[in-house]
Amino acid sequence: QSVLTQPPSVSGAPGQRVTISCTGSSSHIGAGNVVQWYQHRPGRAPRLLIYSDTQRPSGVPDRFSGSKSGTSASLAITGLQAEDEADYYCQSYDSGLYVVFGGGTKVTVL
């Protein structure tokens, strides 16, 4: 059981917008800890998509955006592309700056 809760799967047609939720508690996201998002394709290293709730590292397309409110965060992917098919993970911190991950969400492009 992961500390942060994500839906197991979401899907969308090419060009559509999908969102992935990440729900924590007052011990994690609700305590003001920042949220990161990663993309993980099979057989490849995970890739940092979003840091500090809403920021994108250089090289990440602006189709990916992050938001946070209260004890939850969300990742939105607009203009869905076939290459976006992957697992997505949120990450935040517990008390004492222990790293915690969500259970992951599989994005399927229909």
Next chain:
Amino acid sequence: EVRLEESGGGLVQRGGSLRLSCEASGFTVSSNSMSWVRQAPGKGLEWISVIYSGEITNYADSVKGRFTISRHNSKNMLFLQMNGLRLEDTAVYYCARGGVYSTGPGAFDIWGQGTMVTVSS
């Protein structure tokens, strides 16, 4: 080029030991927070350990007392000594750089390709 490369995975019996290595290039391991993250078959990512630039270490409860993270500054390498291995430690183990985009040890911006550890009964 900034990269990480893990090695040392393999098949080990329950209760055995294994030492994973992670070689860094393009940046200095000792100047960054470095973590180990694992992914069991069919499961999600699980953070297990961090070593900060000041050599302070931290561990997830699942490995505390069994695993030890360390680094070799002159070789620019990170290590994970795993003792008392359990079946549930079977996973792909990744080393990752954190702390560049976050005040905490996360926001892992550089990852290795991973090394597989299989614990057999």
